[in-house]
Amino acid sequence: MGVFVFLPLVLPLTAWPMARLAEQHLHPRAATRLLTWVAAVMAACSTLCLGLVMVVGTAQLPGNPLPDGWSDPEVRAAVPYDEVVGKAAIPALFAVLVVCGRTLWRHGRVRRTAHRALGGLPATEVVVLPDDVPYAYALPGGLRDRVVVTTALLSCLEPAERRALFAHERAHLAARHHRFLLAVQLAARANPFLRPLRTAVSYTAERWADEEAARTVGSRRTVARAIGKAALVSRGTPVPTLAGFAAPGPVPRRVTALLGPAPLVRNWPSVFTTVGLAAWGAAAGTAVSAMSSANSAVTMFFILYAATPL
Amino acid sequence: MTDHRQRPRRRGQGELEAQVLSALREAEGPATVGWVLDRLGGDLAYTTVITILTRLLAKGAVTRERAGRSFTWTPASDQAGLAAHKMRKVLDAESDRGAVLASFVTGLGPDDERLLRELLGRSGSEGED
Numbered sequence: 001m002g003v004f005v006f007l008p009l010v011l012p013l014t015a016w017p018m019a020r021l022a023e024q025h026l027h028p029r030a031a032t033r034l035l036t037w038v039a040a041v042m043a044a045c046s047t048l049c050l051g052l053v054m055v056v057g058t059a060q061l062p063g064n065p066l067p068d069g070w071s072d073p074e075v076r077a078a079v080p081y082d083e084v085v086g087k088a089a090i091p092a093l094f095a096v097l098v099v100c101g102r103t104l105w106r107h108g109r110v111r112r113t114a115h116r117a118l119g120g121l122p123a124t125e126v127v128v129l130p131d132d133v134p135y136a137y138a139l140p141g142g143l144r145d146r147v148v149v150t151t152a153l154l155s156c157l158e159p160a161e162r163r164a165l166f167a168h169e170r171a172h173l174a175a176r177h178h179r180f181l182l183a184v185q186l187a188a189r190a191n192p193f194l195r196p197l198r199t200a201v202s203y204t205a206e207r208w209a210d211e212e213a214a215r216t217v218g219s220r221r222t223v224a225r226a227i228g229k230a231a232l233v234s235r236g237t238p239v240p241t242l243a244g245f246a247a248p249g250p251v252p253r254r255v256t257a258l259l260g261p262a263p264l265v266r267n268w269p270s271v272f273t274t275v276g277l278a279a280w281g282a283a284a285g286t287a288v289s290a291m292s293s294a295n296s297a298v299t300m301f302f303i304l305y306a307a308t309p310l
Numbered sequence: 311m312t313d314h315r316q317r318p319r320r321r322g323q324g325e326l327e328a329q330v331l332s333a334l335r336e337a338e339g340p341a342t343v344g345w346v347l348d349r350l351g352g353d354l355a356y357t358t359v360i361t362i363l364t365r366l367l368a369k370g371a372v373t374r375e376r377a378g379r380s381f382t383w384t385p386a387s388d389q390a391g392l393a394a395h396k397m398r399k400v401l402d403a404e405s406d407r408g409a410v411l412a413s414f415v416t417g418l419g420p421d422d423e424r425l426l427r428e429l430l431g432r433s434g435s436e437g438e439d
Contacts, residue, residue, distance in 0.1 A: 127393070232423065252422050
């Protein structure tokens with residue numbers, strides 16, 4: 001099989017240009033779904049590939065619990081540089097499992113403790129907390145989904161802007177955005193090359209909720225103002241870096257997008273546009289990555305099956 | 311909002327704060343340190359209770375009033391305030407907050423504030439036209 005065995009480990013790089021183009025040109029809903037699926041498939045393929053390489057690499061170590069036949073020369077011939085790569089794959093796979101497990105555990109814990117913190121309050125959908133730190137977020141799960149917002153944030157918004165804020169958070173809950181965010185987070189942990197997809201999806205999910213909010217309150221400008229005011233009041237301490245070199249952050253980009261025209265809903269762009277080309281290119285990359293991983297898995301399975309002493 | 315993050319402390323400190331606060335909430339009106347100490351029982355030192363009350367004061371969870379040579383303490387928070395306090399603790403413990411909870415806005419970069427004010431100013435003046 002040669003070096004193609006390692007293809008799923010590096011193919012996530014093909015998703016970078018697509019993440020850029022999708023977040024700029026696709027409708028945020030389509031972009032979120034597409035990028036999340038791409039990230040999930042590529043992460044699964046990459047982890048599978050790591051697992052297979054590890055099996056071959058480990059089988060030759062003395063004292064391992066795997067069948068001796070798995071370290072036959074024919075098996076090792078299937079993986080190039082099997083000694084080095086196989087041994088390197090052991091800690092790598094271990095690290096992937098540990099960080100993914102930790103991410104899942106942390107996700108569950110934060111949601112549980114956050115729900116517990118609200119335990120003494122009436123079970124309303126919107127919870128207003130008296131706090132001088134301005135924040136707002138959607139809290140899924142528990143007995144019911146909740147929108148948590150502080151008095152400090154509400155006090156700086158006008159009634160229409162508050163409606164926009166609630167519509168935004170409800171959109172997060174209704175579309176189950178936390179699942180997309182968790183999926184891309186796990187993917188980014190499984191293969192660091194997928195990190196740009198995580199950043200892109202957390203941006204497109206916000207844009208998706210912004211667009212929904214704009215539809216609900218019937219004014220893009222109101223949503224833009226709500227975001228802008230909320231960001232300015234909760235900006236915290238600005239990071240003194242080289243000003244002028246920094247690209248605009250997600251908040252100004254969201255506001256700019258809302259002040260512009262509504263994005264078109266089109267699920268798959270034509271191949272003959274730049275966006276279409278990038279999207280289809282990355283989709284093809286994902287498909288190749290998936291097939292190459294599946295191919296590696298099946299081949300490896302048969303080799304190992306043939307080499308197993310019965 | 312990392313400035314609220316607490317340094318890792320000796321175990322049981324948060325637990326003690328919760329105990330002192332719930333003892334205060336059971337009091338009818340302002341309570342003295344001695345009252346809290348009696349209420350909690352155990353082998354707590356007088357100074358420990360004062361330390362914990364002072365910390366709760368800094369967090370805005372209790373208020374105090376001078377009564378003669380000492381203070382009397384009152385829980386500042388009602389149920390919602392208590393929830394707000396707990397929620398802050400959850401959020402502050404989470405260094406990478408955006409990782410779990412999709413918050414309405416994220417932090418602003420160095421140039422973002424100026425850019426945002428420009429955008430909002432433009433949108434505001436257009437809105438008035």
